[in-house]
Amino acid sequence: MTRTITTADLDDLAAGAAVLGTGGGGDPHIGRLLASAAVVAHGPVELCPLEELPDDAAVLHVAMMGAPTVMVEKLPSAEQVSMAVEALSGYLGQRVTHIACAEAGGVNSLIPVVAAAQLGLPLVDADGMGRAFPELQMVLPTLYGARATPMSIADEKGNKVVLDAVDNHWAERLARSATVDMGCSTMIALYAMTGAQARESLVPGTLSLCAELGALARKARAEHADPVEAVTRRLGGRRLFTGKVTDVERRTTTGFARGTARLAGMDGDAGRELVLRFQNEYLVAELDGEVRGTVPDLICTLDRESGEAITTEALRFGQRVSVILAPCDPRWHSAEGLALAGPRYFGYDVDPVGVGR
Amino acid sequence: MTRTITTADLDDLAAGAAVLGTGGGGDPHIGRLLASAAVVAHGPVELCPLEELPDDAAVLHVAMMGAPTVMVEKLPSAEQVSMAVEALSGYLGQRVTHIACAEAGGVNSLIPVVAAAQLGLPLVDADGMGRAFPELQMVLPTLYGARATPMSIADEKGNKVVLDAVDNHWAERLARSATVDMGCSTMIALYAMTGAQARESLVPGTLSLCAELGALARKARAEHADPVEAVTRRLGGRRLFTGKVTDVERRTTTGFARGTARLAGMDGDAGRELVLRFQNEYLVAELDGEVRGTVPDLICTLDRESGEAITTEALRFGQRVSVILAPCDPRWHSAEGLALAGPRYFGYDVDPVGVGR
Numbered sequence: 001m002t003r004t005i006t007t008a009d010l011d012d013l014a015a016g017a018a019v020l021g022t023g024g025g026g027d028p029h030i031g032r033l034l035a036s037a038a039v040v041a042h043g044p045v046e047l048c049p050l051e052e053l054p055d056d057a058a059v060l061h062v063a064m065m066g067a068p069t070v071m072v073e074k075l076p077s078a079e080q081v082s083m084a085v086e087a088l089s090g091y092l093g094q095r096v097t098h099i100a101c102a103e104a105g106g107v108n109s110l111i112p113v114v115a116a117a118q119l120g121l122p123l124v125d126a127d128g129m130g131r132a133f134p135e136l137q138m139v140l141p142t143l144y145g146a147r148a149t150p151m152s153i154a155d156e157k158g159n160k161v162v163l164d165a166v167d168n169h170w171a172e173r174l175a176r177s178a179t180v181d182m183g184c185s186t187m188i189a190l191y192a193m194t195g196a197q198a199r200e201s202l203v204p205g206t207l208s209l210c211a212e213l214g215a216l217a218r219k220a221r222a223e224h225a226d227p228v229e230a231v232t233r234r235l236g237g238r239r240l241f242t243g244k245v246t247d248v249e250r251r252t253t254t255g256f257a258r259g260t261a262r263l264a265g266m267d268g269d270a271g272r273e274l275v276l277r278f279q280n281e282y283l284v285a286e287l288d289g290e291v292r293g294t295v296p297d298l299i300c301t302l303d304r305e306s307g308e309a310i311t312t313e314a315l316r317f318g319q320r321v322s323v324i325l326a327p328c329d330p331r332w333h334s335a336e337g338l339a340l341a342g343p344r345y346f347g348y349d350v351d352p353v354g355v356g357r
Numbered sequence: 358m359t360r361t362i363t364t365a366d367l368d369d370l371a372a373g374a375a376v377l378g379t380g381g382g383g384d385p386h387i388g389r390l391l392a393s394a395a396v397v398a399h400g401p402v403e404l405c406p407l408e409e410l411p412d413d414a415a416v417l418h419v420a421m422m423g424a425p426t427v428m429v430e431k432l433p434s435a436e437q438v439s440m441a442v443e444a445l446s447g448y449l450g451q452r453v454t455h456i457a458c459a460e461a462g463g464v465n466s467l468i469p470v471v472a473a474a475q476l477g478l479p480l481v482d483a484d485g486m487g488r489a490f491p492e493l494q495m496v497l498p499t500l501y502g503a504r505a506t507p508m509s510i511a512d513e514k515g516n517k518v519v520l521d522a523v524d525n526h527w528a529e530r531l532a533r534s535a536t537v538d539m540g541c542s543t544m545i546a547l548y549a550m551t552g553a554q555a556r557e558s559l560v561p562g563t564l565s566l567c568a569e570l571g572a573l574a575r576k577a578r579a580e581h582a583d584p585v586e587a588v589t590r591r592l593g594g595r596r597l598f599t600g601k602v603t604d605v606e607r608r609t610t611t612g613f614a615r616g617t618a619r620l621a622g623m624d625g626d627a628g629r630e631l632v633l634r635f636q637n638e639y640l641v642a643e644l645d646g647e648v649r650g651t652v653p654d655l656i657c658t659l660d661r662e663s664g665e666a667i668t669t670e671a672l673r674f675g676q677r678v679s680v681i682l683a684p685c686d687p688r689w690h691s692a693e694g695l696a697l698a699g700p701r702y703f704g705y706d707v708d709p710v711g712v713g714r
Contacts, residue, residue: 087521090448091447091448091519157523157527158523159520159521159522159523159527159531160520160521160522161518161519161520161521161531162448162518162519162520162521163516163517163518163519164444164516164517164518164519165516165517166514166515166516170514170516173538174516174518174535174538174539177534177535177537177538178531178534178535180534181530181531181534182531
């Protein structure tokens, strides 16, 4: 995958996106199926490097919104994607020139591929976070003053909503309620911006990085090397813990998949216990009662053998996993970034733990 | 008030509208204040008889949505009205030619006066129900296949939502959630329709009837006659009960003002008890345990001396009231009408009680 996304790229892309998704962003299997159908039907997607975006490009981000626990049962339809884009471009009275990715994740990095294929538009090689976060105001463009709205929401029944909110927190609140009503899983189009705004605020190269991460793990498996090690090295991160899932407490409330997982140490971690707390994404990791990893840095749970990312809704008793920590985009560690997506925003009274700094 | 609404007409209009509001539709004092400010600022409003509407008129209905208990504390701003109309006409890409009233009520018959004054448009002398109902699909146009959406919602903070729902029940559901988020009281524009559709489906003459009812009660007071009797006679109804409010149980849930009131009989009703059940509007009246009045017919609670309507949120211990029953538009007694707004829709397992039939 260099300048074009074909069906041959989708396995790696989805697998790598799920790593950056830090437990959220949707199931990579679903993302791959949706993108594959769209690319087969409409042809390959042109990938536009972020730095090549013209100043006056009209960029629109597309994503799924809702609880990943619901997305795996109520599969999205491909028509929802174009419905959302058309509802918003109609309201804006503007032709869209480029599709962009709001967050990295097994579904949310692939939905933009679906939209770009359906609409015949180039896809920007970037994303709004460099990872996944549960709420829609949690993108770097918010730090640059970009507005999430006007945004559109479409469900599989045909209901459409256009929001024009006074700020991005209100956009999240109104969109979340609509999404809960619509069955906890919707397709959204948002953060309409110019090419100049996108170049300034997005994380460059995210889709390429996803494909690279997926390929690294795949090659390590083929060479009987350690795929977890390959992924961790590429992210500049470190392995925090290896162990077996002993308990998952999960509830789908206020439109999110929330919960706590407990893991008993194996290998060098025998006798230790890791607790993971999540809201769609893994937010906090506590090793023997001590906070060792927090948002905004990445907490990724990977299958210990295959290196495949395990999303929070797929976490099950008995899985043997490695939990790795990796640094996020440094802009998230600014005071404004931490106010938007640091541990205290999510209700954890702890300082953010930096990784690799 | 014949073909023009001036400030001199607003007292009677609001007072009469509150009678048809059957406890809901908002506080007439607030409606009068809002309309008075708009008419003073922008001039009188032209009233267009329903039968004179041209076939190709572009008619839009405006109203407040939410819990009347909240409306009396969080007063609407006049700007919200034009915000809602502009958001919707922008989405529709259509110029509005006439404003119409969705429901009769102390606020909801006056908000269209505000919109018509602000926008310099004629106001149709009609409404969508001939009374007030708590949910937005409950208008006669729904029986004729008219769509509530595209509709817009505006709050006092500046948030705007445009909904495009698959049916009018979905419109209600999505609009109610947005309204709850926005603080339980919003301004909405909806049921965009042609003049031909409006002529077929609206109740003609509602605003004139409101003004007439208000004037009848006022004149009866001036002449030391019985205003309750004057209003009841004009509506072709009958007095069910006269008594004192002994208990009001009230809760604001899921965006509605719900509750039960108990009244102890006076005058000829001494020794009897009336129970009123409400959801914004008075829905069921039980006299000594027997259901004697139900939606869709009108259950109006009037001050025993002045004949002024008492809305459900204004009902208080000790008030001396007369409860009257009056017939609704006969279309509400069709099978489709009862399915939409009969007692069973609201969860009361009783047959509708007809009045004056």
